[in-house]
Amino acid sequence: xxxxxxxxxxxxxxxxxxxxxxxxxxxxxxxxxxxxxxxxxxxxxxxxxxxxxxxxxxxxxxxxxxxxxxxxxxxxxxxxxxxxxxxxxxxxxxxxxxxxxxxxxxxxxxxxxxxxxxxxxxxxxxxxxxxxxxxxxxxxxxxxxxxxxxxxxxxxxxxxxxxxxxxxxxxxxxxxxxxxxxxxxxxxxxxxxxxxxxxxxxxxxxxxxxxxxxxxxxxxxxxxxxxxxxxxxxxxxxxxxxxxxxxxxxxxxxxxxxxxxxxxxxxxxxxxxxxxxxxxxxxxxxxxxxxxxxxxxxxxxxxxxxxxxxxxxxxxxxxxxxxxxxxxxxxxxxxxxxxxxxxxxxxxxxxxxxxxxxxxxxxxxxxxxxxxxxxxxxxxxxxxxxxxxxxxxxxxxxxxxxxxxxxx
Numbered sequence: 001x002x003x004x005x006x007x008x009x010x011x012x013x014x015x016x017x018x019x020x021x022x023x024x025x026x027x028x029x030x031x032x033x034x035x036x037x038x039x040x041x042x043x044x045x046x047x048x049x050x051x052x053x054x055x056x057x058x059x060x061x062x063x064x065x066x067x068x069x070x071x072x073x074x075x076x077x078x079x080x081x082x083x084x085x086x087x088x089x090x091x092x093x094x095x096x097x098x099x100x101x102x103x104x105x106x107x108x109x110x111x112x113x114x115x116x117x118x119x120x121x122x123x124x125x126x127x128x129x130x131x132x133x134x135x136x137x138x139x140x141x142x143x144x145x146x147x148x149x150x151x152x153x154x155x156x157x158x159x160x161x162x163x164x165x166x167x168x169x170x171x172x173x174x175x176x177x178x179x180x181x182x183x184x185x186x187x188x189x190x191x192x193x194x195x196x197x198x199x200x201x202x203x204x205x206x207x208x209x210x211x212x213x214x215x216x217x218x219x220x221x222x223x224x225x226x227x228x229x230x231x232x233x234x235x236x237x238x239x240x241x242x243x244x245x246x247x248x249x250x251x252x253x254x255x256x257x258x259x260x261x262x263x264x265x266x267x268x269x270x271x272x273x274x275x276x277x278x279x280x281x282x283x284x285x286x287x288x289x290x291x292x293x294x295x296x297x298x299x300x301x302x303x304x305x306x307x308x309x310x311x312x313x314x315x316x317x318x319x320x321x322x323x324x325x326x327x328x329x330x331x332x333x334x335x336x337x338x339x340x341x342x343x344x345x346x347x348x349x350x351x352x353x354x355x356x357x358x359x360x361x362x363x364x365x366x367x368x369x370x371x372x373x374x375x376x377x378x379x380x381x382x383x384x385x386x387x388x389x390x391x392x393x394x395x396x397x398x399x400x401x402x403x404x405x406x407x408x
Contacts, residue, residue, distance in 0.1 A: 010074060016297035017304075023180035025304025027338050028081060028286040030186070032305070033062065033312045034331045036086050037323050043093025049101060053273060055316050056212040060274035063313030068265050068277055069306030072258060078251045079287035079302040080242065080258065082265075082309070083280030087372075088233050092226060092275045099222045101273065106216035107227035108270040112263035112277075114231040119259035124235060128243050128255045131383060132397070135390065136244040137350035138360035139382040142367020143241060144285065144339055144346075151336025158329045161196065165189040165333045180291070182338050189330045198327040209317045211272045234278045235259060236380035241281025248346045249288045250295060282335070289341035355397040359390030 037058060044054035061084035068082030092104060099107075118124055128136075154162040168188045172181035193199060239259055246253040258279050266277035287301035312319055350360045363386035370378050390397065 013074075013300060013303065016294075017300045018293060018297070019183075020180050020291070020293040021297055021301040022304050023183035024287050024289065024292040024298070024301035024338075025308065027182050027186060027334060028280075028283040028301065028305040029308035029312070031286065031331065031335045031338070032081075032083055032280065032283050032309065033319075034323050034326050035328075036084065036089065037062075037320065039086060039089045039093070040084075041320070041324075043089055043096065046093055047096025047101075049096070052209055052212060053101065053214075055209045055320070056214075057273035057275075058316040058320065059211045059313045060269040060272035061277065061313070062309045062316070064265050064269035064274060065277050065280075066306040066309030066311075066313065068262055069280075069283075069302050069309065072254075072261060072279075073299040073302040073306065076254055076257075077296065077299045078246060078253065079249075079284060079292070079298040080246070080253070081280040081283035081287050081302040081305050082262065082277065083238075083283055084274065085230070085233050085238050085276040085278055087237055088230050088276040091229060091233065095222070095226050099219060099226070100217070101214060102217040103219040103222040104226055104275070105214055105270050105273065106218040107222040107225070108230065108275055109216055109267060110218075110223050110227035111230040111234065112266040112270065114228070115234050115259050115263040115266075118231075118235065119256045119263070122256055124239070124259050125255040128240070128253075131387070132356045132359065132390070133247065134350045134353065134356040134360035135363045135383060135386045136240075137248055137346040138363030138386065139367045139379055140241065140244045140248060140281075140285075140346045141343055141350060142364040142369075142382055143379050144282065144343060145368055146370070147282070147332075147339045148336045148343060150332045154329045154332045154336075158198075158327075161189065161192055161198065161327070162329050162333050164192055165330070166337070169337050182291075182334065185337055186330075186334050189333065193327050193330060198329075199325045213271055214273060216270070230276055232380065234263070234276055236383070238276075238278040238281060240379055240383070242279035242284040244346075245281060245285045245288060245342060248342065248349055249290075249298075251288070282339070285342040286335075286338040289338070290345065291341050356390055356394060358393050359386040359397075362386040362389045 040058055044057060065082035065084055072080040165185045169181045169185040172184045243253045243255050262278045269277050283305055287305060288298055292298045292301050363382045366382040366385045367378050371381055
């Protein structure tokens with residue numbers, strides 16, 4: 001893409017930025033900078049990393065993934081949010097007790113090289129186009145339904161805080177249709193939590209900690225235990241979720257280029273401790289939802305998210321205590337509310353036709369199971385398992401599906 005075209009898209013950004021897109025970007029950033037950051041902090045602690053190494057890890061995953069989201073959103077004018085792999089962070093957290101940080105970084109580099117090779121070959125895009133839409137949509141609902149169920153269970157944890165937030169959201173949808181309901185719900189939740197003294201602020205450091213440049217070392221066991229599973233997670237879990245979400249919202253995601261650009265940036269960020277840079281399923285879902293506004297304007301939401309991500313990474317040492325202080329109930333409820341539109345739209349597309357209904361249902365329930373086998377999590381097994389089911393009981397649908405594509 002020419003630099004002049006990118007500049008033209010940047011100049012046009014103001015015409016597509018409004019309260020709804022800013023609200024969606026803010027909600028996506030809050031979601032991405034809270035729970036996922038806590039997973040990294042926990043993994044770094046259990047792995048024996050120093051405080052400066054932990055801050056460097058957080059800087060790398062958020063600063064560079066923010067830049068990725070900004071670049072891809074501007075280039076393709078689609079709400080593509082960059083992030084790090086949450087499942088990958090869990091994988092690395094367990095592995096740091098067996099391998100040094102230098103060996104882990106060597107494995108990160110191998111993972112990104114594998115993703116770049118597969119993306120450059122065109123395989124990723126071909127595979128995503130070959131998988132039937134109902135099965136992809138079933139996987140999206142199955143994997144992301146937990147955000148809505150956690151929203152409901154949060155009411156039992158804090159009835160006043162969670163219940164009030166949901167009620168404000170619903171009343172806003174009914175009576176204040178021009179104001180983003182998720183944003184109003186978030187504001188009320190924060191105000192209420194302050195009055196209820198739910199925020200437990202710790203000492204905030206004013207020291208700016210420079211990211212650490214760490215040289216890798218290559219260990220075959222680390223590559224097999226971390227690198228290869230991490231590459232599969234990036235392609236089959238993180239990017240696949242985001243691609244499915246974008247498809248559900250009527251976009252044509254650039255699957256190969258999302259993988260290539262993500263891992264090129266991932267190669268750089270690895271030297272600062274980042275385990276993975278990829279496309280974010282949940283954050284992309286929040287930024288691409290129908291209530292964000294016009295389809296052609298939603299990409300600005302992911303740009304807002306990217307700017308906030310990069311800022312969070314730069315000032316990680318100062319803002320991490322704020323993240324730890326945020327009540328978990330607020331995070332769960334707001335994430336669940338933000339996902340409602342995407343989940344309902346994906347459900348419609350999964351079960352609106354007669355084709356692949358059994359496959360879509362198995363994709364849904366396998367995704368909901370949250371299984372993890374061979375260091376590979378539920379999204380990939382949802383696709384693989386449901387394809388096997390469809391081949392067994394509705395094989396003729398693959399033929400009819402191809403005829404429809406040819407006719408179109």
